[in-house]
Amino acid sequence: MERLFILGCGSALPASGRNPTAQVLEHAGKFFLIDCGEGTQSRLRESKLSFDKITHIFISHLHGDHYLGLPGLISTMQLLGRERELVLYGPKALWDILQLQFNASNTRVSFPFRFVEVDAEKELLDTSNINVSSIKLNHRISCFGFIFKEKPKQRRINGLLVKQLEVPNYFMNNLREGQDYISSSGELYKNEFLTFPPRKSHSYAFCSDNRIKANFSDKLKGVSILYHESTFLHKELPRARKTFHTTVKEAAELAVEVKPDLLILGHYSARYKELKELKMEANAIFDSVLMGEDRLVVNFEKIDC
């Protein structure tokens, strides 16, 4: 996972400068789109993110601020002549809504489009370098978060040394996997001498709308970057409880238990024009906090950890 693009960090009511929830997680040259509130298409354009590179879309729940941008995005993909497969993860009713919309507009999706229902905590995707699973959140309607875990990476070859020692090309993958090298004259070279340690494997948890339940942090242990909604300041706790949302203080307390390298906040109520007070409330409890903002790009390699 290379970068996270925050395309929208507002909540249900429109707020100037903030779109509803949408994020793009860049992984190995592909994009995972996480939630797709209204306006996501224009944010994608502004951020120069290719629609074609979006291979998987994950929708947490069916409140409008998390998916109403999706029918438009799919239509645009169709208009652009997409050929690449698209996989959509979300509640069953999302697929029904899309079908109804396509039927009403006489749209025939001509690219391969696959739907995977998210109705429980389960593995959603497993490739040679990443694993994605769902986690149940506590909201007014069925709602799931997503955990993206990179698998251990390979060691990195010291190009200069292997060139000097004339290590044959066919042996490079063995070196990446950790094997020692014996030259044609019988000399042994330890792997650590010829390679650098692998880059750090990151994990990213996206926790959408959620009223944190006891022991929720157990599900997030080991996560290096944690996104959690923080709709209200803690003085609005009764409102947070009533609407099944989380306060900034509660999100920061969750981070104290999970111990990520970075906590990213978002889904702010439209009543907060500025984020200063929210940041202070978070930092009083947890140091490493990034206030999510529309158009913010987080480079995972640059996170100090």
Ligand SMILES: [Zn+2]
């Ligand atoms: Zn929401």
Ligand SMILES: [Zn+2]
């Ligand atoms: Zn919601």
